[in-house]
Amino acid sequence: xxxxxxxxxxxxxxxxxxxxxxxxxxxxxxxxxxxxxxxxxxxxxxxxxxxxxxxxxxxxxxxxxxxxxxxxxxxxxxxxxxxxxxxxxxxxxxxxxxxxxxxxxxxxxxxxxxxxxxxxxxxxxxxxxxxxxxxxxxxxxxxxxxxxxxxxxxxxxxxxxxxxxxxxxxxxxxxxxxxxxxxxxxxxxxxxxxxxxxxxxxxxxxxxxxxxxxxxxxxxxxxxxxxxxxxxxxxxxxxxxxxxxxxxxxxxxxxxxxxxxxxxxxxxxxxxxxxxxxxxxxxxxxxxxxxxxxxxxxxxxxxxxxxxxxxxxxxxxxxxxxxxxxxxxxxxxxxxxxxxxxxxxxxxxxxxxxxxxxxxxxxxxxxxxxxxxxxxxxxxxxxxxxxxxxxxxxxxxxxxxxxxxxxxxxxxxxxxxxxxxxxxxxxxxxxxxxxxxxxxxxxxxxxxxxxxxxxxxxxxxxxxxxxxxxxxxxxxxxxxxxxxxxxxxxxxxxxxxxxxxxxxxxxxxxxxxxxx
Numbered sequence: 410x411x412x413x414x415x416x417x418x419x420x421x422x423x424x425x426x427x428x429x430x431x432x433x434x435x436x437x438x439x440x441x442x443x444x445x446x447x448x449x450x451x452x453x454x455x456x457x458x459x460x461x462x463x464x465x466x467x468x469x470x471x472x473x474x475x476x477x478x479x480x481x482x483x484x485x486x487x488x489x490x491x492x493x494x495x496x497x498x499x500x501x502x503x504x505x506x507x508x509x510x511x512x513x514x515x516x517x518x519x520x521x522x523x524x525x526x527x528x529x530x531x532x533x534x535x536x537x538x539x540x541x542x543x544x545x546x547x548x549x550x551x552x553x554x555x556x557x558x559x560x561x562x563x564x565x566x567x568x569x570x571x572x573x574x575x576x577x578x579x580x581x582x583x584x585x586x587x588x589x590x591x592x593x594x595x596x597x598x599x600x601x602x603x604x605x606x607x608x609x610x611x612x613x614x615x616x617x618x619x620x621x622x623x624x625x626x627x628x629x630x631x632x633x634x635x636x637x638x639x640x641x642x643x644x645x646x647x648x649x650x651x652x653x654x655x656x657x658x659x660x661x662x663x664x665x666x667x668x669x670x671x672x673x674x675x676x677x678x679x680x681x682x683x684x685x686x687x688x689x690x691x692x693x694x695x696x697x698x699x700x701x702x703x704x705x706x707x708x709x710x711x712x713x714x715x716x717x718x719x720x721x722x723x724x725x726x727x728x729x730x731x732x733x734x735x736x737x738x739x740x741x742x743x744x745x746x747x748x749x750x751x752x753x754x755x756x757x758x759x760x761x762x763x764x765x766x767x768x769x770x771x772x773x774x775x776x777x778x779x780x781x782x783x784x785x786x787x788x789x790x791x792x793x794x795x796x797x798x799x800x801x802x803x804x805x806x807x808x809x810x811x812x813x814x815x816x817x818x819x820x821x822x823x824x825x826x827x828x829x830x831x832x833x834x835x836x837x838x839x840x841x842x843x844x845x846x847x848x849x850x851x852x853x854x855x856x857x858x859x860x861x862x863x864x865x866x867x868x869x870x871x872x873x874x875x876x877x878x879x880x881x882x883x884x885x886x887x888x889x890x891x892x893x894x895x896x897x898x899x900x901x902x903x904x905x906x907x908x909x910x911x912x913x914x915x916x917x918x919x920x921x922x923x924x925x
Contacts, residue, residue: 563722567756570720573681578716626865626909628880628890629924633911634672635895636921638664643915644857645902647689649712654904654913655698656921657686663700663710668923681708681717687857688730688770697753699739701728707741709753719756723749729857732771735779735796742768742784750796762799764792769856770813775837776820783823785811787856791825793840803840807833813859817866824869826860828853832871834883846871846881848888855917859902864909872900878914878924892924 641659648654652668653676663679663686684703691698691712698710707721707728726745734740738759739751748762748771767787775781780796787810793803809829816823822843825833830853832846846869854874861870868889870880876894881887894900898918905912912924 566722570722573720578714623864624908624910626863626867628868629892629912630890631925632892632894633668633923633925635923636666636673638919638921640919641685642917642919643901643921644685644687645689645859646904646913646915646921647691648904648906648913649691649695651906651908655689655691656915657689657700658915659685661685661702663689663698663708665715673923677715679710679715679717681710681720682706684727687728690732692733697733699731699733701731701741703727705743707731707739707751709739719753721751721756721758723758729767729769730771732773732782734773734782740771740773740782742771744768748784748794760796762794764790764801766790769811770859772814772816772823774816774820777837783814785814785825789827791823791835805835805840805842810856812853812856813871815859815861817862818864819866822862822866824860824862826853826858826871828856832860832869832881834869844883844886846886848879848881848891850875850877850891851879854899855901857901858899861903861905863905864907870903870905870912872903872914874899876900876916878903878912894922896920 638656638658638660643656643658645657646654649665654666654668655663656666657663661680661682661684665676665679667674667676679698679700682700682702682704687701687703689698689700696712697718698712700708700710702708705722705724705726705728708717709719709721710716711718721739721741724741724743724745724747726743728741728743731739731741734750737753739753741749741751743749744767746763746765746767748764748768749758750760751757752759764784764786765788768784769787770785771782772785773782775783778795781802782794782796784792784794786792789807789809789811791805791807791811791814792801793805795802807825807827807829808831809827811825811827813826814823821837823835823837825835827833830847830851833842834844834846835841836843850873851871852874853871858872862868862883863870867883868880869883870878872878876897876899878892878894878900879888880890880892882889892912892914894914894916896916896918898916898920900914901917902915903912910925914922914924916922
């Protein structure tokens, strides 16, 4: 046996001996190991129970988290749907914007082309404007030259008119001398003597006027006389005094008449117009007479001398109406759509107005101010003017062309005649229409048919196209009287006697009738 084997054997023996000695310790170790294993098993069971509880808690928490996640998923889906809707709206908006952009681009291109064209036109207009300014400068020079020539011609015309007036006055004197000689030759004729007496009385008409006395407004019922004017139609008739009146018409002269118990007596004829007389007007003292004419002139006559004293020229068309205005002044209206104020002392036009419509009549007797006057127009307007302003202060629109204006004696009411077959009464204080007057058989057939208010202010009257004169009560607008005539010719003008008793009507067919 080797040395090593004996050494191992010794060790084994020692070990066996040691095992025998430590048998009790070994049993103790086994018992301890068994107890340790049992304790470890119990500890494992306990740990497993704790892990199960923990896992259950984790599972519960997971369920809670899952519920939250589900809700979050639902909310996310909802937001996603909304975002999809918004995306669709936004896509639609982008599509519209794209279409608008294309339209804007097309419009921009069109505007750019238009701008280039306008720029080219502007350049052309600029050249034309320069040429036009050059022409304007030349025309202004020509106008100035023409104006100088016109002034020279007007001065020459005035001189010729003065010479004409002197010649006509000389002719009038010769006519008077001839009449005087004839009267002396027929001194035995009482009728001629009566004519001489009446002509002598006419030389001072203001004395007769002073004797005029307003009695009362009476409605005319019977025709006193009907005279036939020598030539043509009668456009206007005016009372000079209670028994003398004047007529003017297409015979181109103003005729003076005296009423008598029989037929009226012709006193004189005032000449000077080369065309029809359109309207007459007397100053308040009846010392001067104005006549407008279709020869584009105004004629001023002195009633003391029975002579033409001035011919006022300046209108470019027929003078349709005229009225005395303020002190030593007159107004005229024309078919040339111009109103002119005249200074009768210097025989010059001091101011012109441009109402853009043909003037058919005028009225100046306003109680509010002597500077106020009214004009009747073809465009259905009555325009109220202040002579100190170039624009109308007031305008009243009526139902038709305004043919006539007539102011009441108080100067606070104005009667208007229109082509719609009605008369309107305007309150001057408010410029409102107070009354309208109409009648089924009354028709206005002329742009120059005149109306009238009685001197006492009780009645209004107008002549119609059938020859009749219709009289209304001013306050009630009731028909008071219809004066029939044998003639069916249009009545162009009427005049109420200043005493209130008697009415003149002038017909288109050469006649003048007097009712009382």
